Amino acid sequence: VVDLGMPTRSVVTTCAYCGVGCSFKAELRGDQLVRMVPYKDGGANEGHSCVKGRFAFGYATHPDRVMKPMVREKTTDPWREVEWDEAIATVATKLRDIQQRYGPGSIGAISSSRCTNEEVYVLQKMVRAAFGNNNVDTCARVCHSPTGYGLKQTFGESAGTQDFRSVARADVIMVIGANPTDAHPVFASRMKRRLREGADLIVIDPRRIDLVRSPHIEAAHHLQLKPSTNVAVINALAHVVVTEGLADKSFVAARCEGFEEWAEFVARPENGPEATEPITGVPAGELRAAARLYAQAPNGAIYYGLGVTEHSQGSTMVMGMANLAMACGNVGREGVGVNPLRGQNNVQGSCDMGSFPHEFSGYRHVADDTVRTVFENLWGRELLPEPGLRIPNMFDAALDGDFRGLFVQGEDIAQSDPNLHHVTAALASMELVVVQDLFLNETAKFAHVLLPGASFLEKDGTFTNAERRVNRVRAVMPPKTGKHEWQIICDLATAMGYPMAYDHPRQIMDEIAQVTPTFQGVSYELLDKLGSVQWPCNAEAPEGTPTMHVDDFTRGKGRFVVTNYVPTDERTTSRFPLVLTTGRILSQYNVGAQTRRTNNVAWHAEDVLEVHPHDAEVRGIGDGDTVRLASRVGETTLRACVSDRMPPGVVYTTFHHPVTGANVVTTEISDWATNCPEYKVTAVQVALVHPL
Ligand code: SF4
Numbered sequence: 001v002v003d004l005g006m007p008t009r010s011v012v013t014t015c016a017y018c019g020v021g022c023s024f025k026a027e028l029r030g031d032q033l034v035r036m037v038p039y040k041d042g043g044a045n046e047g048h049s050c051v052k053g054r055f056a057f058g059y060a061t062h063p064d065r066v067m068k069p070m071v072r073e074k075t076t077d078p079w080r081e082v083e084w085d086e087a088i089a090t091v092a093t094k095l096r097d098i099q100q101r102y103g104p105g106s107i108g109a110i111s112s113s114r115c116t117n118e119e120v121y122v123l124q125k126m127v128r129a130a131f132g133n134n135n136v137d138t139c140a141r142v143c144h145s146p147t148g149y150g151l152k153q154t155f156g157e158s159a160g161t162q163d164f165r166s167v168a169r170a171d172v173i174m175v176i177g178a179n180p181t182d183a184h185p186v187f188a189s190r191m192k193r194r195l196r197e198g199a200d201l202i203v204i205d206p207r208r209i210d211l212v213r214s215p216h217i218e219a220a221h222h223l224q225l226k227p228s229t230n231v232a233v234i235n236a237l238a239h240v241v242v243t244e245g246l247a248d249k250s251f252v253a254a255r256c257e258g259f260e261e262w263a264e265f266v267a268r269p270e271n272g273p274e275a276t277e278p279i280t281g282v283p284a285g286e287l288r289a290a291a292r293l294y295a296q297a298p299n300g301a302i303y304y305g306l307g308v309t310e311h312s313q314g315s316t317m318v319m320g321m322a323n324l325a326m327a328c329g330n331v332g333r334e335g336v337g338v339n340p341l342r343g344q345n346n347v348q349g350s351c352d353m354g355s356f357p358h359e360f361s362g363y364r365h366v367a368d369d370t371v372r373t374v375f376e377n378l379w380g381r382e383l384l385p386e387p388g389l390r391i392p393n394m395f396d397a398a399l400d401g402d403f404r405g406l407f408v409q410g411e412d413i414a415q416s417d418p419n420l421h422h423v424t425a426a427l428a429s430m431e432l433v434v435v436q437d438l439f440l441n442e443t444a445k446f447a448h449v450l451l452p453g454a455s456f457l458e459k460d461g462t463f464t465n466a467e468r469r470v471n472r473v474r475a476v477m478p479p480k481t482g483k484h485e486w487q488i489i490c491d492l493a494t495a496m497g498y499p500m501a502y503d504h505p506r507q508i509m510d511e512i513a514q515v516t517p518t519f520q521g522v523s524y525e526l527l528d529k530l531g532s533v534q535w536p537c538n539a540e541a542p543e544g545t546p547t548m549h550v551d552d553f554t555r556g557k558g559r560f561v562v563t564n565y566v567p568t569d570e571r572t573t574s575r576f577p578l579v580l581t582t583g584r585i586l587s588q589y590n591v592g593a594q595t596r597r598t599n600n601v602a603w604h605a606e607d608v609l610e611v612h613p614h615d616a617e618v619r620g621i622g623d624g625d626t627v628r629l630a631s632r633v634g635e636t637t638l639r640a641c642v643s644d645r646m647p648p649g650v651v652y653t654t655f656h657h658p659v660t661g662a663n664v665v666t667t668e669i670s671d672w673a674t675n676c677p678e679y680k681v682t683a684v685q686v687a688l689v690h691p692l
Pocket of ligand 1: 015016017018019020021022045049050051052053054184185186187
């Protein structure tokens with residue numbers, strides 16, 4: 001520990017880890033960051049923090065950081081440091097050359113949910129206006145894209161319905177496929193406060209997460225379903241609501257459409273708790289009791305995570321939860337709603353900013369002539385009405401030889417995406433891979449150009465958290481690399497023949513507000529005045545919108561959608577008899593690129609595989625033994641942790657360390673609507689590795 005002395009100044013900024021979006025005072029002595037102090041006026045955290053935001057900022061000054069742009073001809077060549085001008089010119093020349101030889105659609109980019117709204121906005125603008133295609137996708141593709149789809153279909157807006165404070169008014173809290181105490185700790189504290197006050201808790205999760213039983217908290221129901229059966233469970237809950245007359249008929253009649261068809265569907269016997277029990281593994285009596293508890297509560301709130309979205313029916317499940325909430329009148333006031341707990345700091349924002357290949361900012365389709373004309377007039381370029389390639393389509397096209405150049409903004413796809421053999425083969429087949437990142441990450445092994453990024457401490461801009469709250473990110477220090485990330489994008493677009501120039505990110509936000517109805521009223525002046533603001537923020541809501549769909553849904557009437565349960569294609573077999581599911585741990589963050597470079601690593605030095613005692617015993621596996629984990633696409637080795645948190649037949653691991661690489665075994669199966677990978681369900685075999 002180095003004593004840096006008392007701070008002499010402070011800057012209020014936003015944590016760059018999870019989607020809670022806590023505000024901090026970064027306290028400095030001279031140019032040295034002394035500590036991060038949770039900011040009591042932070043709209044999302046009100047003075048609270050977790051061990052990541054509070055302590056895990058050392059990565060920003062870690063010696064592994066890349067400080068100079070680097071290029072190489074072949075990935076087997078050594079890196080050569082160059083000046084920014086040369087690096088930008090190299091990328092622009094090569095991208096243009098690829099387009100001339102293979103066509104305008106042969107290049108594209110992936111945006112990062114770690115970057116600011118402003119950085120993401122200029123990236124998608126560069127792709128659409130300078131690359132001349134819509135081949136831009138976001139890393140949210142692999143986490144919450146089903147949220148965007150499902151909530152848009154049912155409510156009309158691709159975002160959660162509530163602010164975090166709203167949980168204090170909930171009487172029943174239903175947590176589905178989320179582990180807030182580890183992944184969203186500061187929001188979990190709010191939730192636990194409400195539970196200790198007496199709200200009832202329903203947990204739907206294959207794993208016995210801490211929330212199920214913790215000091216002064218005991219879930220009324222833990223529906224410990226088999227992985228991949230979410231939709232059967234939500235339909236069974238809805239079946240009870242409909243067949244037992246628990247629906248809020250006046251809410252449904254006044255505010256919704258499609259109820260009759262949906263109610264007829266869920267009321268069918270095959271959707272009932274008794275019929276689905278063999279599918280889900282959840283006792284029918286538990287399902288009935290949980291449904292009654294949620295439906296009869298004055299206020300029932302749903303919070304969910306990647307255990308919902310990362311399935312082949314992720315989008316269906318999101319719509320299933322929206323159906324259930326509407327049927328029980330649980331939308332449009334405090335204490336209710338359907339709320340995604342977003343993983344990364346700016347997942348909501350990166351989606352809002354138009355980095356899906358089919359949507360401009362504000363979730364407007366590129367085929368909409370009126371919307372496209374707005375952008376064409378402002379950007380001075382004709383834009384394509386056809387959607388571009390999604391991330392998995394880029395990989396497929398690369399292996400077919402049609403996609404040859406990729407710009408990756410702050411995303412380690414060679415570690416975080418599923419079926420890594422497929423991903424790395426696609427990357428290896430490309431003529432140009434450009435990585436913009438703090439570190440030489442796994443993806444950089446396939447890169448020809450490395451453009452060094454800036455940490456959140458070096459950025460001005462905004463992040464948007466899980467409750468649609470736009471928070472200011474303020475630079476604590478200038479970029480150590482000499483260039484802001486938004487400037488890198490602008491310089492590259494300019495070098496490719498499409499001039500893009502801004503003096504400051506506030507100008508980018510002004511442009512976002514100009515073209516995005518939900519951000520119409522957002523400006524840095526407003527953010528400085530209010531601290532933060534939740535979109536929609538416009539003439540009708542000049543100070544933002546904590547609760548959505550109060551009088552009407554964004555789409556007018558809330559829409560019930562029939563949600564058929566379709567079993568995943570990922571089946572256990574005699575060769576792969578167990579199901580692997582994955583999650584996170586409190587001290588680490590995603591693939592660990594940041595947290596592994598801080599002292600937090602001491603709390604979780606490796607990923608382990610949780611194995612039920614029965615499954616361990618029949619395989620001769622003891623606690624701490626090394627085991628081989630294999631699926632039909634790949635294999636890895638980990639240490640076993642014998643635990644009854646998982647039911648027999650299910651194993652669990654985290655994915656924070658590249659050496660164990662859980663995504664070596666996850667498959668290419670994905671959500672039918674959005675291609676979000678089915679990370680949560682992989683048929684595997686586990687075997688003891690005998691010491692030599
Ligand atoms: Fe950062 Fe999330 Fe922890 Fe808040 S809860 S300090 S946003 S990691």
